[in-house]
Amino acid sequence: METQPVIPGKITVDPQVLETIARLTANRVPGVAKIAEKTDVERFLGLGAKSVLVRVSEGRVSVDLHIMAEPGVSLLRVGRAVQQEVTESVQQMIGMPVDAVNVYIEDIFYLQPQEEVTAD
Numbered sequence: 001m002e003t004q005p006v007i008p009g010k011i012t013v014d015p016q017v018l019e020t021i022a023r024l025t026a027n028r029v030p031g032v033a034k035i036a037e038k039t040d041v042e043r044f045l046g047l048g049a050k051s052v053l054v055r056v057s058e059g060r061v062s063v064d065l066h067i068m069a070e071p072g073v074s075l076l077r078v079g080r081a082v083q084q085e086v087t088e089s090v091q092q093m094i095g096m097p098v099d100a101v102n103v104y105i106e107d108i109f110y111l112q113p114q115e116e117v118t119a120d
Helices: 015-028 040-045 075-094
Strands: 032-035 052-057 060-069 098-108
Touching: 015 032, 015 052, 015 060, 015 075, 060 075, 075 098
Parallel strands: 060 098
Antiparallel strands: 032 060, 052 060
8 A cells, every 4th residue: 555755734625615515415415405595685684594504623523504305205314314424525525523414404395396388
């Protein structure tokens, strides 16, 4: 097994990169319809928090995710799967330990049936 030489310097990962990893990972979990986005009005008034929030403290990561679930799925299973997948992705891609992945299931997302278009 080859070992890589240690090169002096540091590597800094912007918290937005961690948010992107968490967002993309959560969206791939079966049963997650989408990330629950807050409206522009809620953000302007300060009523809405970020849909994906990552905190880094002393080299450890905590993630808050607000999601919309698909209908007919076990919300508990979906939440646990999101926790597991996000934890693994952060640890694998960044190499930082994850203290917590808090999943907030905001609602069930039902696709609106498309209205039939009639030709006149």
